Amino acid sequence: MxxxxxxxxxxxxxxxxxxxxxxxxxxxxxxxxxxxxxxxxxxxxxxxxxxxxxxxxxxxxxxxxxxxxxxxxxxxxxxxxxxxxxxxxxxxxxxxxxxxxxxxxxxxxxxxxxxxxxxxxxxxxxxxxxxxxxxxxxxxxxxxxxxxxxxxxxxxxxxxxxxxxxxxxxxxxxxxxxxxxxxxxxxxxxxGSSSLCREPSLRALSWRGVQILGLECLKVALGRMVRAGAGLDDCQRLECVYVMWSTAGLFKLTYYSQWILDDCLLQAAGFGSECAQWPGEEGYVPDADIWTLETTHRIALFTRTWNQSTARWLRRLIFQQSRGWPLLQTFAFSAWWHGLHPGQVFGFLCWAVMVEADYLIHTFARVFIRSWPTRLLYRALTWAHTQLIIAYIMLAVELRSPSSLWLLCGSYSSVFPALYCVLLILLAKRKRKRN
Structure with missing residues (x-):
């Protein structure tokens, strides 16, 4: 560890x-x-x-x-x-x-x-x-x-x-x-003139401080649980799924805490959401939207919300400029931008496949799932599956090394992205036949 x-x-x-x-x-x-x-x-x-x-x-x-x-x-x-x-x-x-x-x-x-x-x-x-x-x-x-x-x-x-x-x-x-x-x-x-400049809201900065403190407390508690349990190298069967989820949770809490702190610094300097902007200029977008990230059942929505300013930058720089396979090109460039470690290449390419599968799965579900109890069950299952797939991708990207990647791919955790891959192939064939 x-x-x-x-x-x-x-x-x-x-x-x-x-x-x-x-x-x-x-x-x-x-x-x-x-x-x-x-x-x-x-x-x-x-x-x-x-x-x-x-x-x-x-x-x-x-x-x-x-x-x-x-x-x-x-x-x-x-x-x-x-x-x-x-x-x-x-x-x-x-x-x-x-x-x-x-x-x-x-x-x-x-x-x-x-x-x-x-x-x-x-x-x-x-x-x-x-x-x-x-x-x-x-x-x-x-x-x-x-x-x-x-x-x-x-x-x-x-x-x-x-x-x-x-x-x-x-x-x-x-x-x-x-x-x-x-x-x-x-x-x-x-x-901007001095009349347009505003003092940062003490209430807003204090609230962000409380959020950081709460996230750090959660991180300490979860860190103790992770260190007390097994790791990827000695976990057994379904235990590996828990190890994957809890370890990815530590990474997510760290990112959330850091993003809120970064946002506080920008707000304190006057570059936050209260800053005046020119006509036509895109508004300020904070990187951390924790509620959406933790409650969405859509991998595509999680992808657009995770590190929002970077997602918007990648969309403008690569996705909108690409003539063919824009999704794959965007994630491939993201792997390059992050450093091209083996785990990053695998993780980002896997992420691209999962987003493509997510579009087809939810398009199919909107047509065939009608009753609200079924929709509620569907949202619960896809939420859990989304969180587990994101945890799988996050571990692949963050651990980076070939040995860690091999342990992750050989564990029971690989069942979740594999299921989406199978559904992608089946639904893509169905869509091709309909067309």
Whole structure:
């Protein structure tokens, strides 16, 4: 169970908590008319640099380099080229860093540095902001820096034009976590007058604090139960299903707690749901919708709700751009973005198949299940099945290694995704015959 300790003692929460007072300070300064727009950009940029150095130490260079290179590309490329080149550069850089993790874990057989893992997490979030910004420029939602600065402009003018982009990419409230904030929303918050800025609601922040405390208490209780019982390597038959469900529950509680903490930091800095936005700009979407995630009987709805801002980003970046097999391409890219560990490749491809099966199963059920007692029984069974399939996928993705994946696939837990696979084949044949 050493991997559990590594996962749950992750220092992201520590650094996010340390950044909380600075987020409140930034929001307070925005209420002052003397705090200019440029000063706001510089405050967020300097805070991001300081947080990166404190959390990542020497590995911070791996985050600074792609951010600076992206700013250079944005300042020198036209709108039609910027997305393709920035996407290629950022994903190549991130993949090289992930390969370094593969080398450490699988070739050297050594545990990776916690700071290096933090760096990879920050790089993944940076990739979201880079590609979101480049898509906005490509689609004409944001003016490219190269379009407003002549080729003979001085270096200081180029830097002033690129400052909003650098501040967005390295902003401290979003450096280590948080819902994806579009550049339009970020710019609207920074350029908003002091009369539009609001103090964060103390009641809302207190409620989120209570939620975090409750989730942490649940996590401690469930962690004791997991550590006291058997593991995947020594469980027996149906006991493996309980081990899978309880271990996945620990991962889910950790994610929920971290997402709410990240949301608190964004709210404290003024980038939350109360932030003013420009016309046509998508609103703020928190990553954690615990009620929907824990009560839905639809795998497809769980998928859209899990880490909502990332799901919306993947839909825009891959799903809507794909010409064929968009669902498979989206999950394949997600596996690439996460690092292409064996468990991640298997888990995300399995997830794609489960979503496809979910669509067919529920379409069939809507036609043939009429009475409310049958519908109630159907919802109860599909809810339990959905939670068990999600637990199976989560363990495959989080445990990552080939040995853990082999243990999971050889356990009784594989019955649940296998059943959906069989139903997918049967219903797909039925649909083809009807067509």
């Amino acid at each position: 050493d991997w559990l300790l590594l996962f749950f003692l992750h220092p992201v929460s520590l650094y996010q908590g340390a950044a909380f007072p600075f987020a409140l300070l930034f929001n307070s300064l925005c209420l002052m008319d003397s705090f200019s727009t440029r000063a706001r950009y510089l405050f967020l940029l300097a805070g991001g640099g300081a947080l990166a150095l404190a959390a990542l130490r020497a590995y911070a260079v791996l985050v600074f380099v792609p951010a600076l290179c992206t700013a250079v590309l944005l300042s020198s490329l036209g709108p039609h080229q910027v997305h393709r080149l920035t996407f290629s550069f950022q994903m190549s850089w991130q993949t090289l860093c992930h390969l370094g993790l593969h080398y450490t874990e699988y070739y050297l057989q050594e545990p990776p540095s916690v700071r290096f893992c933090l760096t990879l997490s920050s790089l993944m979030l940076l990739t979201q902001r880079v590609t979101s910004l480049s898509l906005d420029i490509c689609e004409g939602k944001v003016e490219a820096a190269s379009g407003g600065v002549q080729s003979r402009s001085t270096l200081s003018e180029h830097l002033c034009k690129a400052l909003p982009y650098l501040s967005y990419l390295l902003s401290f409230p979003a450096l280590l976590g948080g819902s994806l904030c579009s550049f339009q929303r970020f710019q609207a918050r920074i350029q």
